[in-house]
Amino acid sequence: MRTTVGIIGAGPAGLLLARLLDGAGIDSVVLESRDRAYVEQRQRAGVLEQGTVDVLRAAGAGERMDREGLPHDGIELRFAGRRHRVDFPALTGGRSVMVYAQTEVCKDLIALRLRDGGPLLFDAEALAVEDAATDSPRVRFRHEGAEDVLECDYVAGCDGFWGVARKAIPAGLTRVFERAYPFGWLGILADVAPSHDELVYARHDRGFALLSMRSPSVSRLYLQVPEGTDVAAWSDDEIWSELDRRLETDDGFTLRRGAVTQKSVTPMRSYVHEPMRHGRLFLAGDAAHIVPPTGAKGLNLAIGDVVTLARALAHRKETGSAELLDAYSATCLRRVWQAERFSYDMTTMLHRIPGATPFEDRLQLARLERIAGSRAAETDLAEGYTGLPFG
Structure with a gap:
């Protein structure tokens, strides 16, 4: 099989890149190790930056x-009973x-890809990226019980943290920066209308809480829990009661309750792999970087990478120049590190750090007070949250 760009992974990054x-x-050819039903059902992030929204619309994927x-x-920020x-x-x-x-x-991009006849292979497990540093990289993969080879001019590794693409970069050429956090998020989906019309980020002495939503009738809520927490240790009633405590306000906010349809615990970590390019292999999304979900940056960073x-690939096709391809890693990493900084700031400002001293607790409150009282500080948060320009 032969194509110009071999894309590993049919998440939003790989699918949008193909589009x-x-x-x-x-x-291009897109290889996805899972079946279509799995890709269209797995729950992930749900906040799209302005730039991501604009790109999806421009690509014809914004109608739904x-x-x-x-x-x-x-x-809304909540702290010390205030809003x-x-x-x-x-x-x-x-x-x-x-x-x-x-x-x-993903559903929207898959439908467009299949409608337009672009090659999209589900249940196609990438086994290795070979010859990445040459002009003829290859992706070995298994599909329908047999091994095959995708020969291409370029490979885009959009296959997540556990994928094979990053492994094709020699360890001696890489640097890894990471931080693990001693807490995670216990998240629930609930069949109940959201209790607030916007996302609520709450800093509480008992720990962080987030009120979010998936639709006008489905709420998505999170609690900070210790690292390694077993989701089965929390009953639905205990979760709702703890959410009540952490989201409480002095003006009597009431949290709506409903049937919990899904529960999970998400670990928290920051990770950056440098460089994001080796020869004709380009990493995008979680294959190259991970952020804690506090800043809602993961999906949006992946979109920025593939844009x-x-x-760069279009520039090469039109002009013959590899200038933008050569700059890919440095260009992406500037945005990645700003998103890492923003996500770290949000995480350390809002979460109860185990073993924190009273002095450190008061510093968290001082940071929140600064945002509430300074337009400059508030603007910095708003610019970070809505997203920096792509490229």
């Missing part, structure tokens, strides 16, 4: 998002975010 390349007249997604013009709303458009010149689940983004890569 953008189609628009530039560049052929605009119809069913939930535009949000701000978030403070951050108004995104007022602080960023009109930028906002969209609540639209990653699952739905940068698609532009």
Whole structure:
């Protein structure tokens, strides 16, 4: 099998890259190790930055998002019983975010890919990327019980943290930066209308809590829990009671309860792999970087990566110049590190750090007070949350 760009992974990054390349007249093949049903059902992030929304619309993948997604013009911070709303458009010149689940983004992009006849192989497990440093890289993969080879000019590793693409970069050429956090998020999906019309980030002495949503009738909520927590140790009633405590306000906020349909615990970590390119292999998304979910950056960083890569490949096709391809890693990493910084700041400001001293607790409150009382500090948060420009 032969193509110009071999794309490993049919998450939003790989699927959008294929869509953008189609628009530039560049052929590609997408390999996905899971079946279509799995890809269209796995629950992931749900907050899209302004830039991500704009790119999906421009790619012809925004129709259902605009119809069913939930535009949000701000978030609410809660601390010490107080509520403070951050108004995104007022602080960023009109930028906002969209609540639209990653699952739905994948459904939309898969439908477009299959409608237009682009090669998309499910149950196609990538086994290795070979000859990445040459002009003729290859992806060995297994499909329908047999091994095959995808020969290509470029390989895009959009296959997540546990994928094979990153392993093709020699260890002696890489640097890894990471931080593990001593807590995680216990998340639930519940069949109940959201208790607030925007996301609520709560700093409480008992730990962090987040009120989010997936639709007007489905709520998504999270609690900070110790690292290694077994989700089975928490009953539904215990979760709701703890959410009540951490989201409480002096003005008597009431949390709506409903049937819990899903529970899980998400570990928290920061990770960056440098470089994001080796020869003709380009890493994108979780294959190259991970952020704690506090800043809602993971999906959006992956989109930024593939937008940068698609532009570079189109530039090479149009001009013959490899200038943008050569700059891919450095270009992406500038944005990645700003997102890592933002996510770290949000995480350390809002979570109860195990073993924290009273002095450190008061510093957290001082940081929140600064945002509530300073337009400059509030603007920095709003710009980080709605997203830096791609490229």
